[in-house]
Amino acid sequence: MTQTDTLTATAARHANGHAPGISRTGNRLFFYTLFYFALAASVELWWLNTPAGSVDTPAAALIAAGRVTGMVGGFVLIVQTLMMSRAAWLEAWVGAHELLIWHRALGGTVVVVVLAHAALIVVGYAGAEHASLAHETWTMLTTYRDMVSAFVATGVLVALGLLAIRTIRRRMRYEVWYYLHLSAYLALLLGYGHQFTDGADLQSGFARWYWISLYAFALACLVWGRVVEPLWLNLRHRLHVIEVVPEGAGMMSIYIGGRRLDRLDAEAGQYFRWRFLMRGGWWQAHPFSLSAAPNADWLRITVKVVGDHTSDLQHVRPGVRVFAEGPSGAFTAGHRLRHGALLIAGGSGIAPIRALLDDLPADTVLLFRARSEAELTFRAELDELAVARGIQVWYVLGSRDDPAPRRAFSPRGLRELVPDVRRRDVYMCGPDGLISTSRRALRRLRVPGRQIHLDPFEF
Ligand SMILES: Cc1cc2nc3c(=O)[nH]c(=O)nc-3n(C[C@H](O)[C@H](O)[C@H](O)COP(=O)(O)OP(=O)(O)OC[C@H]3O[C@@H](n4cnc5c(N)ncnc54)[C@H](O)[C@@H]3O)c2cc1C
Structure with missing residues (x-):
């Protein structure tokens, strides 16, 4: 591949009149409004289930605060799952980077809120039953059906919160951190039953169905974004390496070919997570941005050698199959104002x-x-x-x-x-x-x- 090829592709793109328009939508504002509306609706479930005047003692107030924080924690956990689902429609709508910022900010919130929920409920019930905190904790663990798994889920969330601390995270290999981070799904799974069997506000009727629908929606997006979309893209386009071209200064461009690339729904400025199906490479997916607008014949990424994987990529052979997930990101001309x-x-x-x-x-x-x-x-x-x-x-x-x-x-x-x-x-x-x-x-x-x-x- 030569510089002339890349410039010819650029010229053809302009000759075809391809020029993304200017964004005029208020997508993000709508997303934020929807988030706070659904959050308010989740807390409202507690309100509707609480008879007037029933929060009349300090213990009852603590239990009420525990129930509210439980609803908030459960809701935020669902939103976290949705935001990391990689569903293309969501990333295009809000922006992958924006979603990541939210995910990070809410990650801390969910740990604090879930811990507050556990503490308020234990202290509240201990107060109401005039029992010691240790006795109340033990009673909860041994008599409530899904309480043990809920405690384990809380432990997993706290561990994940600690892993997210920058200084701890920086000391770990990215892959180790990433695979540990996936245990968040374990917390989601372990906490699910507890919300319905022990949660007073989700026992029946509209509240139960509302909550199940939120879960179903988030999980559907997760399966769609992480499994269905990538499988569909790779079965359809069958990507493979065409050529690796050194660019100097420790950089190289990798040209990737495939079938029906003219139908690949990607834009200049976006990135994919690339998995090169070669020895030692297939188990890790690394994000690299397109370094030329996609065209019918090839895609190009340009990589700087900074560590093990990028170093191995210098030796990737033509013909090696590539599994790509994406496109992601809103760093595109179509998002300008x-x-x-x-x-x-x-x-x-x-x-x-x-x-x-x-x-x-x-x-x-x-x-x-x-x-x-x-x-x-x-x-x-x-x-x-x-x-x-x-x-x-x-x-x-x-x-x-x-x-x-x-x-x-x-x-x-x-x-x-x-x-x-x-x-x-x-x-x-x-x-x-x-x-x-x-x-x-x-x-x-x-x-x-x-x-x-x-x-x-x-x-
Ligand atoms: C959205 C996005 C787009 C990117 N686009 C480009 C690009 O066009 N060209 C380019 O040269 N680099 C790009 N990068 C950076 C590139 O992904 C990393 O340099 C590369 O993954 C490093 O891998 P390594 O094993 O060689 O280095 P390591 O020494 O293992 O990692 C160096 C640093 O890269 C990050 N990193 C490592 N592995 C991953 C991973 N699997 N996923 C995400 N981050 C990881 C970590 O922060 C790590 O500290 C992009 C990164 C992101 C997040």
Whole structure:
């Protein structure tokens, strides 16, 4: 595969008039409203099941608070499952990164709320029955039907909460952390029976059916997003490696072929989780963004060697079968709010940014930050695009402390390079330092947050 092939594909895309429109929907707002509405409806089940004046003692108040936190904890756990279902419609609707932010924030909440639920119920009933906490705990464990599994589920959630702490997580291999994290489904399973057999508010009628429907919906999305969609995609397209092309600076592009790629429903800027079915590779799926807009003949990803797996990918042979899950992500031209765009890339972050250039209008501006010329992956391709499509490409070179790059990413520097920056959507992908400096400058320039799109290369 040569640079001419990639540029020909880009030219063909534009000749066919492919240009995603501007997003005008209020998807996220609708999702948030739906979340809080369903949360309120879940707490309402407790309210409807509680006779007026029945919360009349401190013990009754504690038990009531325990029931409410139980409903909130159960609901959030269902939402967590839904958000990580990878259902394509949900990721396209809300954005995979946004879902991840919610998942992280709610992960802490669910642990705290479930622990509060357990503590409030034990203390509340101990108070009502004038028993010691140890005696009440023992009574609950031995007389309530699904209480033991509920306690184990709580333990699993707490362990997962600890694993999510950044310093602990950073010390583990990603795969170890990921497979341990899957035990969240065990917590979901173990806690299910307890909610119906021991939960006073879900015993019968509408409440029971409402709760079962929430579970059924989340599980259906999970099976759909994690099993049905990937199987369908891979049976249909039968992906395989065509070629590996070194790009310099520890990067390489992998071209992937398959059947009926013209029907692959993916956009420039999105990523797949790729599983290369070779020795030592089949059991791990790694996310890589498309580095060119998809076309009928091939897909391209561009990978930086940073560890074991990416190192092995340098030696992947043509013909190796690939199992892909996706596409995911809302880092696409179709999600922008303005016509014009500014792209900021650094390091391997150039991969999705290069693909986006295939879908954005000709007056797009690209700032590509690198330490030296040698790190400018796709340099020739970008120069060609600049000439062919009139895209403005600025290479900002130098080490972190050099005055030129510091100035370029200051509010003043950005305004000089892109005077109409406030009227553009800004897409950023690169090292943390570059992203945070650029974000600070954009905030100072009053670029609305809604117009800023990030593709952080980490989960
Ligand atoms: C949405 C997304 C898109 C990405 N797109 C690109 C791209 O286009 N080009 C590119 O070079 N890199 C991309 N990455 C980063 C890439 O996935 C990691 O560099 C790669 O998985 C590292 O694997 P390793 O075994 O070689 O390195 P390791 O040394 O094992 O891992 C290095 C770091 O990569 C992350 N990582 C490792 N394995 C996984 C995994 N299975 N899933 C998710 N994260 C993992 C962890 O944060 C880890 O600390 C992307 C990451 C994400 C989240």
